[in-house]
Amino acid sequence: MKLWKTILAAAVLLLAAGTSAFAARTDLVIGIPLEPPHLDPTAGAAAAIDEVLYANVFEGLTRIGPTGEVLPDLAESWTISDDGKVYTFKLHTGVKFHDGTDFDASDVKFSLDRARAENSVNAQKGLFAAIDTVDVVDPATVKVTLKNPQGSFLYNMGWGDAVIVAPESAETNKEKPIGTGPFKFQSWAKGSSITLVKSDNYWGTPVSLDKAEFRIVPDAAAYVPALLSGDIQAFPFFDADSLAQVKDDPRFKVVIGATEGETILSINNKKPPFDKLQVRQAISYALDRKAIIDGASAGLGQPIGSHMSPASKDYVDLTGRYPHDVAKAKELLKEAGLENGFKATLKLPPPAYARLGGEIIASQLRDVGIDLEIIPVEWAQWLDQVFTKKDYDLTIVSHTEPNDIDIYSRKDYYFNYDNPAFDKVIADLGVTSDEAKRKELLGQAQKILADDAVVGFLYELPKVGVWDAKLQGLWENAPIQANDLTKVKWSE
């Protein structure tokens, strides 16, 4: 009797499995390398937070699209006053947070005021610095007044750090995120996975996936077997060195895109002898970008000549400014009175681009007489010694924030770079919203940085994605650090 029951149950199961094979899948398991420390995008800089929640669970007034463009999100439309200081946002109506509370203009005011409050620990507080007041006009209209016109304001409001949260749930978002997005948070098994499910009362176009699980896979050696066994169907940020094992497999799609990560050899501009322009230029001439990209990034990634992504519409190609030229580099060092070369240190944080790239750069600089001592450091040490205390000569790091050329004008930033002409361009840029003018100013800024050889510009970090060939709608590029699943679906 029992046996019969078992056989019957098995038959039913088989049948169920058989029928479901005809309909397209609606679940997805995505592998991510780092676990977010918590789930509140407005309270931390860790990219892993946005990689799970941005656009999926939380939405902002605007959002950044797959190619880096600004799109309307919770704000349906907006008008900008003639002096460029007043933004009036028309909001979508009928929007609900995942806990059932209504979204309206007061939530926008709450979120923006919270982010820029004195005791706010928003990691990108600078995004809100230009805001003077936020006023609720009516439940569907909000008016933001700026202290001065700001060209990038709409873009800024699209960052993960500027998403709209509700006063009822803001304090508990770290553990149980409540947003307005097409997915709602279901569970977080710490150290293991975060699961999102489709939200039934979403205001916009519903998503195709019913369930999305982000599984944390810290070791790149586990990526390939996880894909091959079918346990995980997508790695939006794959390991470039493991590509050989999957690139000719028709079951998988390999997608190489661009990130916003300008990978640079940072130079301490105030520390002798790096305070001399000739020395910095000599370093730029000594660098062979192609060899660095081949060795540190499996040949993927585009060379850069200044601090701008080649995928950006404002990009100016300055890679020809300092071609690889050992003789020229030696000549410049001689001009600087250093014909016998000198010794310096190179501090390397953990990522492969830094550790592998560092070895190659050390040997390239040795060819022109600069003898580098390599010092590997952890991230915590790097942030402490290099970034905060500026105790370094050279270091390699990828600056992954989008449109971040203004970092070179920041007072007390770890480059120790100080050029009033550059600061002026950035200040002008801050108050310019005209596209053509912005493009011109950004071009000037890129040229100044290249001319001053502020740092050694290496390459744009590639985004290497590998996923099931039947999966559609994942981002090819990473204009911001996110895994937007709103358009993802399985083909038949």
Next chain:
Amino acid sequence: MTAYLLKRLAIAIATLVLASMVVFAVLEILPGDPARLMLGMNASADQVELLRNQMGLNAPLALRYLHWAGGLLSLDFGRSYTYSVPVIDLVRERLAVSLPLALIALALSTIIAIPVGLFSASRRGRAGDTISMGAAQLGVAVPNFWFALMLIYVFAVWLRLVPAGGFPGWSAGVWPALKSLLLPAVALALPQAAILARVTRSALIEVLNEDYIRTARAKGLPYRAVLWRHALRNAMIPVLTILGLQFAFLLAGTIIIENVFYLPGLGRLVFQAITQRDLIVVESVVMLLVAAVIAVNLLVDLSYAVVDPRLRSRQ
């Protein structure tokens, strides 16, 4: 016996207190600021200072030590800086993976090692001994992440019997959870078994040379009975010592295997906490491990008395 126990207990407590001071001091001098790590490169110095205040990092060192150590006494392990949840909750979640994993691996390693050790010792110098000890040598030498990857390719990718990694949680059912621990347990057990087999063999060989073994054989006991009843029991003490050490290692020293199988175990929690300078988590978990090691050692000491009646009467 009671005096012996009390003495052992006093030593254990003194060790705990000393360990807490060392752990706290060492971690506090580690360079790196948890607040800066959380806020990243775009935050201003003022903001980092604000967060440091909110996290209580600006209080004097001694005060923070007393606060933390006092909490430990009342079993309050503090709150994680990065996760902002109680440390004990994090540890409990991780133990749900690490403890069963360690126990399965330990059981597997014992089941393999003791018979192999017995076999080798009883065939000392012959072909069987050479082969099994050669295999044990290999087991010690093979890098365990490589062995783990081979297991994954055979059993997960090719045969598809078990998942390639991850842990579904015990809520998903006992069998799915056990299934995901199977390969990591084998990967962990093999090198441990190799070590244990070698220790068992050498301990047995030493015992087999003793006079009482010759006496037992002389009075007509079969070889098998001598081996199991007299030799093995006397050889147990070094074996138990190694087992105790291995258990402590399996509980927290399995970071490589946890990474390859992306298991949310204790080792990865500590590793992650160190890189994120989540000092309170590191300090509390290390203290728990110190306590666990001390407890296991105590247990091992007591078990000596069980296997060896002479130790019992001596006290």
